[in-house]
Amino acid sequence: MISDLGKEATNQLVRRMKDGDSAAFKFFFNTWKDRIYNFALRYSNDSYFAHEVMQKTFIQAYEKIHQLNDHSKLKSWLYRIASNNCFSEGRRVSRTTYVEVNEANSTVDHQYTPSGRFEKNEIKDLVNETLQMIPEDQRKVIIMKEYEGLKFREIAELLGESENTIKSRMYYGLDAMRKVLVQKNLTKEMYL
Amino acid sequence: MKKEQIVDFLYEEMSEQEKSDMLGSLESNTQLSQKIAELQDVRSFLQTSKDVPVIAEVPLPSSKPSRSIFQSRWWAIAASLLVLLVAGKLLDVRVTWDDQQFTMGFGEYTEDTQGQLATQQQLATLQATLVSLEERLAAQKEVVPIQAATTETIDDATYQRLLTSLQQTIRNENQTLKQNLAEQIQSEQNAHVEGLLSNVMDYWDAQRREDLKMINDGIMNLAGALNVPTNDLAQNVNY
Known part of the structure; x- marks a missing residue:
């Protein structure tokens, strides 16, 4: 993980x-592609959408890397690009039919296992579906915090908001998810 | 208690003092305590999918077309044709082919056809004849003093007139042959270009018809699958 590289290694x-070193960019891509893909997948619950966002994010990163002045902010810079792409791609695909297909999929009832618990892959789908049911700005913050491990300060910076606004969105987002879980009659015994 | 403080507590982004104050509040405020427990459960729910590996597949898929392939493709072909024609005109491109080969080149046309070879041979023969005649006239001039004693003489003026007349005749014939050659070359070049364009247009027309057929088949299949009148779908295909 690049955040584990240390400041000097990230800078290098x-x-x-x-300098146009393709091997360095390849390393960068291989290190981050799954993280960005997951971020977009959790944002959209749509693998095609996630691929599109990942593809655009790395193309833009490649084209705009010279604009990154503070090298230590590579991570939040990359997430900002991905976040913007999620937003723009979301607006674009909202006018197409495959979002409807995606929404239709989200209504599929999950089957309980004999023990009454969900299998791991089912939980993943359930979490992603639940995330889709809360407002976009809250969803983004939850994903960045819970899955990408960004600090509130970093999220605030990359989304261009105050730290308190981000924390407020986090609170309302978690509370909105709680309400969805109650609606779905999901108790923690079913997924823990 | 502010929402931001609750979030800070949930994610342990607070100082020891703030944490201690929060724990004190939780002991006395059961509503706050319950709220934090509920939010913690939501966090646990979110964390259940954290370890599920999701691998981004590489290579990446191609982008979905944002508009009709048919439209963009034919615009591209039309633009390419225009560029080719303009570039061909500017660079004086010539394209030729026969049973054995296909040739493309720039500059003056120099195709070696049988007719042109024959014409060139005629030119060479005429040139050789001219040289031969000049030599013979020169030799004749040299023997004139000897012949003059017995037969008629040819003076210099007559000799010059004869030579000039002969040269003019040869030049005229030479000029005519060159004009014929140029016309022949131009004619063949025009025929080749027309043939080439005709072949290209035939090919593109055939491709276009094939595409239209595929699109129509697709519309019919789609209409059948969706149980929609075909006209409703056809109006969305702009061709």
Whole structure:
């Protein structure tokens, strides 16, 4: 993970990418592609959408790497691009039919296992579906915090909001998810 | 208690003092305590999918077309044709082919056809004849003093007139042959270009008809699958 590389290694990686070192960019891509894909997948619950966002994010990162002045902010810079792409791609596909297909899929009832618990893959689908049922700005914050491990300060920075606004969205987002779980009659014994 | 403080507590992004104050509040405020427990359960629910590996497949899929392939494709072909024609005109491109080969080149046309070879041979023969005649006239001039004693003489003026007349005749014939050659070349070049364009247009027309047939088949299949009148779908295909 790049955040584990340390400041100097991250700095060197960015410098090499700015110099057009394809091996450095390949390393960057291989390190981050799954994270960005997962981020977009959790945002949309649509694998095609996630691929599109990942593809655009790395193309833009490649084209705009020279605009990154503070090399230590590579991670939040990349997430900002991905976040913007989620928003723009979401607006684009909202006018197409495959979102309707996606929504139709989300209404499929999950089958309980004999023990009354969900299988791991079913839980993943259930979590992603539940995330889709809360407002976009809250969803983004929850994903960045819970799955990407960003600090509130970093999320605030990359979304261009105050830290308190981000925390407020986090609170309302978690509460909205709680209400969805209650509606679905899901208790923690079913998924823990 | 502020919502931001609750979030800070949930994610342990607070100082020891703030944490201690919060724990004190939780002991006395059961409503707050219950709220935090509920939100913690939601966090647990979210965390259940954290370890499920999701691998982004590479290579990436191609983008979905944002508009009709048919439209963009024919625009591209039309633009390419225009560029080719303009570039061909500017660069004086010539394209030729026969049973054995296909040739493309730039500049003046120099195709070696049988007719042109024959014409060139005629030109060479005429040139050789001219040289031969000049030599013979020169030799004749040299023997004139000897012949003059016995037969008629040819003076210099007569000799010059004869030579000039002969040269003019040869030049005229030469000029005519060159004009014929140029016309022949131009004619063949025009025929080749027309043939080439005709072949290209025939090919593209056939492709276009094939595409239209595929689109129509697709519409019919789609209409059948959706149980929709075909006209409703056909009006969305702009061709």
